[in-house]
Amino acid sequence: MASLDANLGDRPPELSPYLPADELQSRMEQMKTWLSRQNELSPRPLPPINRFSLVQAQNRRILDAEVDEHQHKIWRTFVGSPKNYSSTPLDKLSPVLISEMLLHKVHKGKFLLCRVVTPMVKMVGVHTVIEDSSGSVLEISIYNFPSTGLGFSCESANALFPVGTIVAIREPTLKLGNRGGQPLIRVDSISDIIFLDQTDPAYSEDRWSFTLPASLSAQSSITCTVEDFKKTGNLHFLRGEWLPAVFAYSKGLRLDKDAFLLRLNRAEAYLRLSYYSAALSDAQTVLSLEFIDSERRWKALTRAGKALYFQGKYAAAKDMFQQCISCKGDRDAKEWVSRIDEREEERLHGRFDWSKIYKQNYESPHILHIADFHGPIEVKALHYRGGGRGVVATADIKVGQLLVVEKPFASVYPSELPENESLLTYNLHTGTVPDSSHTVLITKVIERIWGNPEDHAAVYNLFAGPKCPLLPTKPPKTSSVSRERATEGATPFPFESAVDIDVMHLESILSYNAFCPQEIPEQEERSKKDLPSAFYLFASLFNHSCDSNAEWTCIGDVMVIRAIRPISKGDEIYIAYVPGSRPFLRRRKTLRKHFPREDCPCNLCTEDRADGTANCQQREELVKKMCQTKSIEESRRLLKQIEETYRSSRVLRPEMFKAKQHLAFLIREEFNQNAFRLSGFTLRSRVREAIKLDIDSLESVGIRIGKNRQPVLTQLSSTVSSETLILYFLSIAAGFFGLEDRVLAGGWVKAAESVLKLGLGGDKALFMFLFGNRVEKMGIGEFVYSVLGY
Numbered sequence: 001m002a003s004l005d006a007n008l009g010d011r012p013p014e015l016s017p018y019l020p021a022d023e024l025q026s027r028m029e030q031m032k033t034w035l036s037r038q039n040e041l042s043p044r045p046l047p048p049i050n051r052f053s054l055v056q057a058q059n060r061r062i063l064d065a066e067v068d069e070h071q072h073k074i075w076r077t078f079v080g081s082p083k084n085y086s087s088t089p090l091d092k093l094s095p096v097l098i099s100e101m102l103l104h105k106v107h108k109g110k111f112l113l114c115r116v117v118t119p120m121v122k123m124v125g126v127h128t129v130i131e132d133s134s135g136s137v138l139e140i141s142i143y144n145f146p147s148t149g150l151g152f153s154c155e156s157a158n159a160l161f162p163v164g165t166i167v168a169i170r171e172p173t174l175k176l177g178n179r180g181g182q183p184l185i186r187v188d189s190i191s192d193i194i195f196l197d198q199t200d201p202a203y204s205e206d207r208w209s210f211t212l213p214a215s216l217s218a219q220s221s222i223t224c225t226v227e228d229f230k231k232t233g234n235l236h237f238l239r240g241e242w243l244p245a246v247f248a249y250s251k252g253l254r255l256d257k258d259a260f261l262l263r264l265n266r267a268e269a270y271l272r273l274s275y276y277s278a279a280l281s282d283a284q285t286v287l288s289l290e291f292i293d294s295e296r297r298w299k300a301l302t303r304a305g306k307a308l309y310f311q312g313k314y315a316a317a318k319d320m321f322q323q324c325i326s327c328k329g330d331r332d333a334k335e336w337v338s339r340i341d342e343r344e345e346e347r348l349h350g351r352f353d354w355s356k357i358y359k360q361n362y363e364s365p366h367i368l369h370i371a372d373f374h375g376p377i378e379v380k381a382l383h384y385r386g387g388g389r390g391v392v393a394t395a396d397i398k399v400g401q402l403l404v405v406e407k408p409f410a411s412v413y414p415s416e417l418p419e420n421e422s423l424l425t426y427n428l429h430t431g432t433v434p435d436s437s438h439t440v441l442i443t444k445v446i447e448r449i450w451g452n453p454e455d456h457a458a459v460y461n462l463f464a465g466p467k468c469p470l471l472p473t474k475p476p477k478t479s480s481v482s483r484e485r486a487t488e489g490a491t492p493f494p495f496e497s498a499v500d501i502d503v504m505h506l507e508s509i510l511s512y513n514a515f516c517p518q519e520i521p522e523q524e525e526r527s528k529k530d531l532p533s534a535f536y537l538f539a540s541l542f543n544h545s546c547d548s549n550a551e552w553t554c555i556g557d558v559m560v561i562r563a564i565r566p567i568s569k570g571d572e573i574y575i576a577y578v579p580g581s582r583p584f585l586r587r588r589k590t591l592r593k594h595f596p597r598e599d600c601p602c603n604l605c606t607e608d609r610a611d612g613t614a615n616c617q618q619r620e621e622l623v624k625k626m627c628q629t630k631s632i633e634e635s636r637r638l639l640k641q642i643e644e645t646y647r648s649s650r651v652l653r654p655e656m657f658k659a660k661q662h663l664a665f666l667i668r669e670e671f672n673q674n675a676f677r678l679s680g681f682t683l684r685s686r687v688r689e690a691i692k693l694d695i696d697s698l699e700s701v702g703i704r705i706g707k708n709r710q711p712v713l714t715q716l717s718s719t720v721s722s723e724t725l726i727l728y729f730l731s732i733a734a735g736f737f738g739l740e741d742r743v744l745a746g747g748w749v750k751a752a753e754s755v756l757k758l759g760l761g762g763d764k765a766l767f768m769f770l771f772g773n774r775v776e777k778m779g780i781g782e783f784v785y786s787v788l789g790y
């Protein structure tokens with residue numbers, strides 16, 4: 001993320017989310033060019049900077065922020081603007097002073113040792129004033145630092161960077177800021193910041209030409225003892241400020257690395273942050289100590305067990321909890337053991353209790369207790385696909401077979417975002433304005449990599465846009481975790497990142513691989529501010545087809561992929577990035593970023609292209625009209641016209657599904673309102689007509705209907721979700737039930753149950769959970785239960 005740098009004479013294009021889509025896209029292209037030009041400006045010396053006025057300006061900002069605390073703030077950001085990061089270790093860099101630095105320059109080969117002079121103020125990132133040892137000052141903006149972004153308070157940033165904190169900034173970038181065009185250091189990558197040890201000679205006051213006011217330097221941690229840090233850490237922990245707690249414990253551990261209580265507490269704080277490898281490493285260090293008592297040992301075992309469980313290392317986690325049980329006969333640990341057994345059933349055999357998982361989703365969209373699962377599939381090199389890979393079947397696959405269950409690497413729901421702040425992001429990679437949840441997702445992914453550096457390679461092995469080279473099917477063994485936490489002499493996490501984080505590359509990766517784990521309602525493409533965003537490492541390897549052979553759905557933020565057609569061994573498996581039910585021209589626009597040169601090559605798009613743009617456009621307009629009309633007669637006319645936009649040879653006709661469903665709906669509405677006026681014969685013939693339309697509509701989306709007017713489920717639909725199909729089937733059943741044709745009604749109920757099994761893996765409990773209320777409302781509850789034997 002980035003805020004816009006001030007221009008130097010040549011003005012940047014004006015952007016607004018309210019511009020027509022094409023105009024907005026073209027201005028974003030201009031903005032891209034403008035930003036890269038800014039990046040290429042010739043370096044020049046810094047103007048003189050007055051310490052007093054810089055500090056005063058920051059103090060004013062702090063006051064303004066306090067006054068505006070409750071006002072709604074909209075922060076403007078850019079995804080895809082140039083951002084730098086360093087990949088050179090600190091000990092290979094040489095120091096630079098502010099007076100030696102140049103504006104518009106990335107100081108390659110250098111690091112700046114600096115001290116925080118004023119409290120932080122929050123903008124898109126956090127902003128403060130720093131000084132170097134000679135007393136020269138500069139403003140600094142730090143983006144993407146965990147626990148400082150959207151929804152976090154300034155106090156959190158000040159707890160992490162209190163006045164007096166000394167940091168080294170690797171290969172700093174000096175730019176002009178957008179607020180008044182002041183020169184500032186801009187840090188996009190958190191891995192560029194290294195926090196110096198408070199025992200480092202740099203912390204000695206005589207190293208600095210300027211003495212910080214006593215009232216401020218008291219906030220510096222130089223005089224604190226291990227006990228002070230423990231207390232501060234515990235206080236933060238009690239307030240739920242996990243990262244400030246981690247920092248306080250870590251400072252204590254810098255003074256005494258054997259202070260195992262701090263380490264034990266830090267392990268718990270790491271768990272709350274989902275930094276599992278860090279939590280595990282702390283818990284294991286405590287377990288390696290011979291002298292700890294059984295209570296502490298039990299705590300360390302529990303924390304190690306949880307870290308391993310959430311990393312999906314179930315056997316090792318079980319071992320920890322079993323040791324807990326022998327330690328204390330612990331009931332909690334027994335529950336964890338049985339949870340682990342359930343996870344192993346899921347992971348190894350794909351046996352999931354779906355209704356239990358759907359119920360978890362009611363409590364929170366972040367499903368905690370579920371294992372990842374892979375069916376008979378593998379990632380294969382497919383050089384003709386962007387990124388060079390795809391997922392193929394390693395055995396013949398049946399309709400409904402479970403292929404993938406995957407927890408997200410990170411996910412963000414709008415309900416987690418603050419009400420008084422939002423982000424207006426321009427994604428220069430895709431020319432779109434993503435919702436806040438997508439932008440926050442980037443920060444979450446950065447944090448997750450920072451806290452779990454072993455995942456770095458898998459994330460950076462994902463497709464990153466049209467210029468991305470062919471990628472290997474497995475992430476290469478990385479040397480980037482080489483600056484290991486435990487390496488002798490290296491600054492340990494969290495004071496230094498174990499991996500270098502290239503934010504610009506990550507932004508590209510997320511532009512091409514983020515999912516919205518919720519169905520996007522029709523017509524909602526331009527106002528999707530309420531939609532969640534999630535990122536999956538494995539699901540990102542599937543290629544796209546609008547007429548896919550597998551369906552992805554989400555339960556909360558857990559991705560589930562199932563086959564909706566029989567798939568032969570060796571065949572590629574596709575999912576739909578954009579639903580095939582969306583009209584062709586809108587689909588093509590949304591898919592443009594994935595197919596920038598030619599269109600999507602799938603069957604559905606090929607058929608739509610063959611119908612011609614004019615027909616597709618007319619079809620889209622007719623369907624729009626159809627959805628707005630309440631007149632049955634007009635609806636019949638429109639249905640005919642929609643049909644005429646298809647070539648006669650076409651089988652899959654998704655818009656006919658919508659149109660027929662709408663007409664059936666209007667007919668039902670009419671007879672519901674006029675039932676008392678219509679003769680029994682007319683009523684029955686209307687009901688029959690509505691049912692016929694419903695049944696015919698299913699054939700337009702690939703559901704074959706047998707001679708007995710029952711569906712033949714040799715495949716599910718690529719353009720209608722299984723959940724929607726079940727509802728239509730049940731509504732047809734209700735129609736036949738109204739006609740007192742219990743045989744046909746029962747047949748459709750059974751078919752609905754089959755779709756539930758194939759498309760959602762469901763059983764009786766799931767049927768009751770998802771559709772129990774709906775069949776009651778349709779007035780066929782008792783009938784349905786008797787047919788299904790519930």
Ligand SMILES: C[S@@+](CC[C@H](N)C(=O)[O-])C[C@H]1O[C@@H](n2cnc3c(N)ncnc32)[C@H](O)[C@@H]1O
Nearest residue numbers: 385386387388389463512540541542543544594
């Ligand atoms: C999420 S990635 C899919 C995995 C990717 N193929 C890889 O190797 O990492 C999305 C990108 O894959 C490529 N892609 C997806 N579906 C495709 C298709 N049907 N044909 C060709 N390339 C496709 C496009 O470049 C798209 O932007």
